[in-house]
Amino acid sequence: MNILTPQKLFVRLLLAAIVLAILMSACMFVGSEPISFGKVLEGPGPSGFNLDYTIFMQVRLPRVILAAIVGAALACAGVIFQTILRNPLADPYILGISSGAGLGIMLAVMLGWTWSFAGLSPVMLAAFAGAMAAVWLVWGIGRFTGRSQVTGLLLAGVVVNAFFSAVIMFLTSIAKAFQLQTTLFWLMGSFAEIENTNLLFAFGGVCLAGIVVLMLLGTRLNLLSYGADQARAMGVPIEQTCRLAFACAALMTAVAVSLSGLIGFVGLIVPHAVRLVAGSDHRQLIPLSALTGASFLVVADAAARFVAAPAMLPVGVITALTGGPFFLFLLIRYTKNIHWGHL
Amino acid sequence: MNLIEFQNVSFAYGTQPVLHDLSVKIEANSFWTIIGPNGSGKSTFLGLLSNILHPQKGMVLLENTPVSQYSGPSLASKIALVRQEFIPVYGFSVFQTVLMGRFNYSKGLLFESEGDRQAAKDALEATDTLDLADRSISHLSGGERQRVFVARALAQETPILLLDEPTSHLDLKHQVKIFDLLKQMQMQKGKTIVLVSHDVNLACQYTDNVLLLDRGQKAFFGTPAEIMGSGRIESVFQVTGFHGTIGKGGFFMPLGRLSKDKSP
Numbered sequence: 001m002n003i004l005t006p007q008k009l010f011v012r013l014l015l016a017a018i019v020l021a022i023l024m025s026a027c028m029f030v031g032s033e034p035i036s037f038g039k040v041l042e043g044p045g046p047s048g049f050n051l052d053y054t055i056f057m058q059v060r061l062p063r064v065i066l067a068a069i070v071g072a073a074l075a076c077a078g079v080i081f082q083t084i085l086r087n088p089l090a091d092p093y094i095l096g097i098s099s100g101a102g103l104g105i106m107l108a109v110m111l112g113w114t115w116s117f118a119g120l121s122p123v124m125l126a127a128f129a130g131a132m133a134a135v136w137l138v139w140g141i142g143r144f145t146g147r148s149q150v151t152g153l154l155l156a157g158v159v160v161n162a163f164f165s166a167v168i169m170f171l172t173s174i175a176k177a178f179q180l181q182t183t184l185f186w187l188m189g190s191f192a193e194i195e196n197t198n199l200l201f202a203f204g205g206v207c208l209a210g211i212v213v214l215m216l217l218g219t220r221l222n223l224l225s226y227g228a229d230q231a232r233a234m235g236v237p238i239e240q241t242c243r244l245a246f247a248c249a250a251l252m253t254a255v256a257v258s259l260s261g262l263i264g265f266v267g268l269i270v271p272h273a274v275r276l277v278a279g280s281d282h283r284q285l286i287p288l289s290a291l292t293g294a295s296f297l298v299v300a301d302a303a304a305r306f307v308a309a310p311a312m313l314p315v316g317v318i319t320a321l322t323g324g325p326f327f328l329f330l331l332i333r334y335t336k337n338i339h340w341g342h343l
Numbered sequence: 344m345n346l347i348e349f350q351n352v353s354f355a356y357g358t359q360p361v362l363h364d365l366s367v368k369i370e371a372n373s374f375w376t377i378i379g380p381n382g383s384g385k386s387t388f389l390g391l392l393s394n395i396l397h398p399q400k401g402m403v404l405l406e407n408t409p410v411s412q413y414s415g416p417s418l419a420s421k422i423a424l425v426r427q428e429f430i431p432v433y434g435f436s437v438f439q440t441v442l443m444g445r446f447n448y449s450k451g452l453l454f455e456s457e458g459d460r461q462a463a464k465d466a467l468e469a470t471d472t473l474d475l476a477d478r479s480i481s482h483l484s485g486g487e488r489q490r491v492f493v494a495r496a497l498a499q500e501t502p503i504l505l506l507d508e509p510t511s512h513l514d515l516k517h518q519v520k521i522f523d524l525l526k527q528m529q530m531q532k533g534k535t536i537v538l539v540s541h542d543v544n545l546a547c548q549y550t551d552n553v554l555l556l557d558r559g560q561k562a563f564f565g566t567p568a569e570i571m572g573s574g575r576i577e578s579v580f581q582v583t584g585f586h587g588t589i590g591k592g593g594f595f596m597p598l599g600r601l602s603k604d605k606s607p
Contacts, residue, residue: 001460003455086431086432216453219449222443226429229426230424233418233424234443234444235415235419236446279435280433280434283454
């Protein structure tokens with residue numbers, strides 16, 4: 001009988017982690033400036049300056065780690081929104097996060113803020129604040145609308161998205177050309193430069209904690225897939241579970257958005273791809289999606305640096321261009337005997 | 344002792360009344376069937392009893408305590424519910440689905456124990472679904488899925504089973520099997536069964552009491568023999584038909600205007 005045991009879960013996660021580690025290591029050597037593995041190993045050297053080592057430590061390593069954190073966060077959040085909203089089209093941005101963050105970014109750029117807080121740029125902070133404000137608003141409206149919380153949340157997301165998008169359009173129409181360019185780069189999704197590596201670990205820590213909490217909610221989320229009423233009748237504390245899962249997913253998305261702007265596709269496609277290959281059990285789906293999302297974005301970012309070098313493409317372009325066909329391949333490969341309902 | 348009691352319960356969806364001033368007492372270790380036309384409040388009755396819905400007036404008591412005062416896990420340790428069919432958006436295997444009935448026993452742990460797996464296996468065997476264990480729930484027929492949901496409720500190992508039309512998609516063999524199984528649960532394990540069904544005849548072969556609802560009110564309550572002889576089935580469902588006897592009980596065959604035995 002096919003059941004998930006601790007041993008099975010451990011082996012699968014270990015394999016996915018090894019794949020991620022290999023991809024991260026390989027992608028650190030991809031970029032417009034070629035660097036040699038041997039020279040990186042030499043360290044800073046006696047003169048204190050080794051270009052390859054400096055590029056590796058200060059540019060490539062933080063960027064690859066950043067891509068992994070963002071990929072893991074978005075994929076995980078995608079799983080949660082798809083489950084809670086019982087909607088296969090849900091992605092981390094569905095509940096207004098994209099427009100909230102977009103508005104934050106636009107405001108920060110247009111107001112010309114230059115200060116920084118704890119190593120965070122004003123654009124990052126504004127994106128985070130905008131995303132959280134939108135989520136808070138959507139959650140509030142969704143609860144206010146009453147009985148069917150899922151429908152209420154989805155409609156609230158549509159309303160908030162529409163309203164914030166209208167404000168963004170208004171600001172776009174009065175913005176100057178250079179402000180538009182900066183904003184557009186963020187909205188298309190690209191990685192911020194993190195000078196303070198401690199910050200990177202802090203973000204990574206937040207996302208890891210989120211993944212662990214969500215994984216522990218895995219059994220409850222499985223039951224929730226059969227509808228809130230049925231899950232409640234089987235003893236699941238629905239309100240508490242939804243609130244906690246929603247908060248984790250929203251926080252992880254807001255962190256991802258503040259680090260990378262709006263990278264599409266990862267949060268939508270990765271959870272479905274993992275479901276197709278490994279099934280819908282959330283105890284496995286959540287950590288596997290995190291590791292797969294991390295791998296996918298690490299590779300996509302390497303491609304974004306490499307394809308048009310020395311120019312750098314927005315990573316969102318790569319995720320959409322490659323993610324779609326890859327997902328189609330999986331869909332055809334795994335659905336020969338399975339229809340869509342299996343998702 | 345009354346295990347379940349509805350005290351003057353009224354319930355409405357918005358301004359649409361569904362149950363009106365309903366009072367019912369259900370004893371432990373009894374088998375109840377609720378019948379009535381569409382929209383008469385049968386599923387609402389089960390929803391109120393499982394605390395998914397909350398009465399606007401009156402009280403629903405379980406062991407003399409309002410069901411609303413039970414915590415989720417403590418109510419789930421007493422009542423298992425099989426609702427009308429709900430297919431999840433994302434597919435789970437049959438065995439995974441039945442194991443979900445053990446949620447209350449796993450105490451929030453990430454993995455089920457060997458005991459949980461055995462209970463799920465026993466439930467699958469009892470409902471004749473063990474050979475479906477590794478199939479995806481979304482690839483089953485309606486009838487197979489219903490049996491799996493009954494298995495999940497059995498795996499929950501509660502003293503009370505609530506079932507909303509559990510045999511509506513089943514073939515004759517499995518309809519009888521499910522009723523046999525429920526009767527066995529009542530007689531051997533002392534469970535209390537409350538079942539909503541449109542199959543009056545089959546239910547009357549097994550049940551102790553029948554509650555007939557009509558527009559949210561108690562139209563009749565009694566034993567199968569009493570309801571068959573009351574004439575209330577015809578008046579509430581607004582059908583005419585043929586009454587007969589079979590063994591110790593009676594049956595009712597509704598006949599439409601153009602049926603062979605009525606049309607010229």
